[in-house]
Amino acid sequence: MKILLTVTLFLLSLKTIGQTDSSFIKRTAADTSKLKMNMDAVYNRPFLTMGKFPVAVGGYVEANSSYFGTDGVTDGLSFQIPRLTIFLSSSIKKRIKFLSEIEFEEGGKEIGIEFASMDIELHPLLNLRGGVIMNPIGAFNQNHDGPKWEFIERPFSATTIIPATWSNVGFGLFGKYAVNNFVWAYEAYLTNGFDDKIISNPQNRTWLPASKENPERFDESFNGVPLVTTKTALRHRKIGEIGVSWMGGVYNQFRVDGIVVDKQRRVDLFAIDLNTTIPKAKTYINGEWVWAMVDVPDNYTKEYGSKLRGGFLDIVQPILKRKILGWENSTLNLAFRTEYVDYNVGKFTETETNIADHIFAVVPGISFRPSALTVIRFNYRYHWQTDLLGNPAARTAGIQFGFSTYF
Amino acid sequence: MKKFTLVILAGALTLITACQKLMPPAPKDEDVLAGTIPGLTPEQEKEHLVGDANFGKIFTKEDGLGPIFVQTSCANCHIGNGKGHPSTGLTRFANVNGTIIDNLLNKGGPQLQQHAILGYLPETLPTEANVFSKRIAPAVMGLGYIAALDDQSILNNADPNDLNGDGISGRPNYVNPTNFFIPQPIHIPYNNQYIGRFGKKAEKITIQDQVVFALKQDIGITSDFDTQDLFNYQSGVNTGDGVADPEVSSNFVYGLVFYMRTLKAPARRNINNDDVVAGENLFAKIGCTSCHIPSFTTAQSDISALSNKTFHPYSDFLLHDMGQLLDDSYPEGSANGFEWRTPPLWGLGLAKDSQGGQMFLLHDGRAKTFDEVISFHGGEAASRRTAFNALSQTEKNQLFKFLESL
Structure with a gap:
């Protein structure tokens, strides 16, 4: 832990130097190419490069009241600093790169490696990825950086059904293929998976995030059965993107020392995500259902359900895009989220009556972006929680x- | 730019001042079962909150849950402190042969734990069991007042031989005290037994008796007061959850007891409504108040907010013969299968708000309307049922309005 903190402080100090000595550090802007998809979010971030130092550094911070x-x-x-995240990326050699993402949650209460993988490109359609990867289930889990969202709270469905950020140790393949206005992409990984905490936890419900509390999942699988995650997505340059993903595996310890002690119990998630921008109005629509x-x-x-479902729909409408308060190209947005x-x-x-245990929420908000990298947000949230x-x-x-x- | 800044400042100021207006309002005190009895000190309120957390604690296998259990938390059965739901109900069983009662303690009795922690076998009813009693959880509010009642107040209404000739012959359930029971000035022993006042058949003398029993039999949690954990006899004696016993301390139990002692009594609603008033008069007129006695006054209590307080449970805390339709053949203490403690009626109007929008009444939740409940009244209560049936529909509706106001 001390080493991790020391490295982080060192990296943060480099960033401070960079802000005073622009010749030493250069900002690599995020690639805003329309070819970028949710699966590219991990690399589609601003980084700072430092002279001939082979590592680029980036990060983001969120704070709110x-x-x-x-x-x-x-x-x-109350005031919170939900997360401070540091990225490190390095192009080791042509078509071999490494990226890591270390997150400090709630002021350092939890420190975790969210992503740390090496990518080897054999062909645009065939890349190998290994290390700590973010399982590509839904879109939010991959594309969750705070500055990209107009809402302070992360969606319930993406954090409590899909336990974003959900990352595990594993290996897999991914690739993209572009033709005319279309881009098709796929991802497929084998990773360590869930454990039986998902149905034995103090949340009093089936709670997939409970598995995140087991640090040993980065060391060994709970039951030796890999979690399979696959996703395919299609993007049209002018219309938007739709993704379909599945993640499944066994969550219980069905065999101990070679002795079968239970049947294999599965957990499967199926998600669909989409995003689009209405051309003239520039209305951005983003949603996910799982x-x-x-x-x-x-x-x-009965408290521990065998079927869960939920999703969110975000609508963001830019209403002003001009120089505001001295910042060029600032944007003022109206935003609205509904989630269930x-x-x-x-x-x-x-x-023979329905089991409830559901939440419905609406979140109107205003966001101001003095630049594409920074968002100042104001949200009003109202939700109804039924037992x-x-x-x-x-x-x-x-x-x-x-x-x-x-x- | 100045204009924009001003707009932002004005907006922010408006929002800050409107903060409270944008928050959901609190429900009326009379519409919820949560809350403390009036007159507690801030320190007692804090103690209540500690107990509240214990009440809501979800036990997991790491905490010692099970290995077999009915529920994982007190609050899962007593949702919102109210009456339970059939889905969280429990089953008691025994072998009864004439006057010989075997609670089948070596076969998992007296209660079925139909759930188990992952990887452990849940219990099934033993073949030797021949009587079964299904129960749903009672509401837990106002228990402190009942606990603060002296035995004499209960005995005052006992009339086991119906000497007053009103057809009602309530009697106390004298039960053996637990080994941790400490008699208080309110208790009057009889042949080394004491009057039970809690439980469907008044089989528990104190709230602590009920808490210790429920922790173990409902959740599989051992405490300083009962250190022997549950196990499924079908898996083998003392096969278990692997957590050292006791799994909770005496402090945890005391916290729960204090919480329940200091939960408020349900407040009434619409008491001045004409139909409610008429219904209340009819309730007395047809003799319901012979058992469902409206008011009692507590004795001196260590919690001064409970001392000498008049409360309105609509019960006599006595056992009554309720007839064949309610006979579960399951005896508890001196109570027979057909005998039940008069259930307090307070909070009845809020029952559906803790039972998923629909009422599940009587000990096992079989009745969904007041009409149905009354139709199950037999035995000593048959005459009251007959009197109710003789009411006009308008009068019946007035009676129901009164019950809804409780």
Whole structure:
């Protein structure tokens, strides 16, 4: 941990030098080519290169304040720094590159390697990737940098059904093929996967993020069965992108010391994502929906659902694009998110009534971008959370203000 | 630029001042079951919150859950402190042969734990069991008032031989105390037994008895007061969850007890409504109040907010013969299968808000309407059912309005 902190502080100090000595450090702008897809998000970031130093450095930080209340009860105003992320990338040799992403969450409470992989390009259609990779399930998990979003909170479905950021050790292939206005891409990886915490956790529901608390998943598989993640996406330069992905594996320890102690219990996620920009209005629409199927033992309590589903839809409308407060090409956006998650799809056998345990939320917001790399956001969030039985929903609302910026 | 800055500042100022307006309002106190009894000190409120956290704690196998269990948390059965749902119900079983009652303790009795931690075999009913009692969880609010009641107040309404000739013959359930029971001035022993006042058949003397029992039998959690963990006899004696016992301390149990002692009593709604008032009069007129006694006054309590307080449970905490339709053949303490403690009616109007929008009433949730509930009243209560049936539909509706106001 100390080494990690030392390296991070060193890198941050380099960035500080770079801001005062522009001849030493140069910014490599993010590639804004229309060919870029969600799968390219990991490289589609601004980096700073330092002289002949072979490593480029980048990162982003998010900070915000929030005032939330539930059914008339509020804990008042609080301030958060949800994440500080450092990127390091290096072109080791032509068509061989390495990129890592280290994230400090909640002021250093959690420090994790989100991405650390080497990519070897054999052909544009055939690249090898190995290391800590972000499983390409949905779009948000791959394309989650704070400065890219107009909303302070990450979507429920992308963080509590898909446990973004969900990354694991593994290997795989990816590739892209472009023809005329179309780009087609695929990814396929084998990685370590989930563990049985997903149905044995203090969240009182099937909770895939619970597996993230097991640091040993970066060291060994929980059960020796790889998690398979595949995604294919199609992008039209003028229309947008649609992606379809699947991630599946076994989450329980079914064999111990060679003795079979349980059946293999699967967890499977299927996601569909899309984004588009309406040409004239420049309205940006981005959405994702995920279904999760978990083989929960029949005799388990009803709280732990075997089917989950949820998604979000973001609409961002630029309303002003000009010099604002002295910043050239600034943008002022109106934004709106609606999202829904159902953690337990099914019926109670005893009463034949629906199991609830769902959340519906709406989030109107305003964002101001003095540059493409920085966003200042104001969100108002209102959500209705219904318990397992479907009793009157708990209503939560909150105001959030914050920023996120690459540096 | 100045104009833009001003707009932003004005907007920010408006939002700051509107912060509270943008928040969802609190529901009326009378519409929720959560909350503390009035008059607690700030320190007691804090203690209540500690217990509240214990009540909501979700146990996992790492905490000692199970290895067999009914639920993973107190709050999962008593959602919002209210009545339970059939999906979180439990089953008690025994072998009863004439007057010989075998709770089948060596076969997993007295309660079925139909769930198990991953990789462990859940329990099934033993073939020797011949009586079964399905139960849904009761509401837990207002228990502190009941606990602060002295035994004499309960005995005052007992009339086991129906000497007053009203057709009602309530009697207390005298039960053996647990080894951790410490008698208080409110308790009156009888042949080394004490009056039970908690549980469907008044089989528990104190809230602590109920808490320790439920922690173990419902969640599979051992405590300082009961260190023997559950196991599935079909898997083998003392096969278990691998967590050292006791799995929670006495402090944890005390926290839970304090929480339940200091939960408020449900507040009534629409008490001045004409139909509600008429319904209340009818409730008394047809004799419901013979068992569902509206008011009691507590004795002196260590929690001063509970001392000498009049409360309105609509119960007598006595056992009554409820007839064949409600006979589960399952005895507890001195209670027979057909005998049930008069359930407090307070909070009845909010039952559906903790049961998923629909009421599941009676001990096993079989009744979905007040009408149905009354139709199951037999035994000593048959005469009251007959009196209810004689009411006009308007009068019945008024009675229902009254019950909804509780």
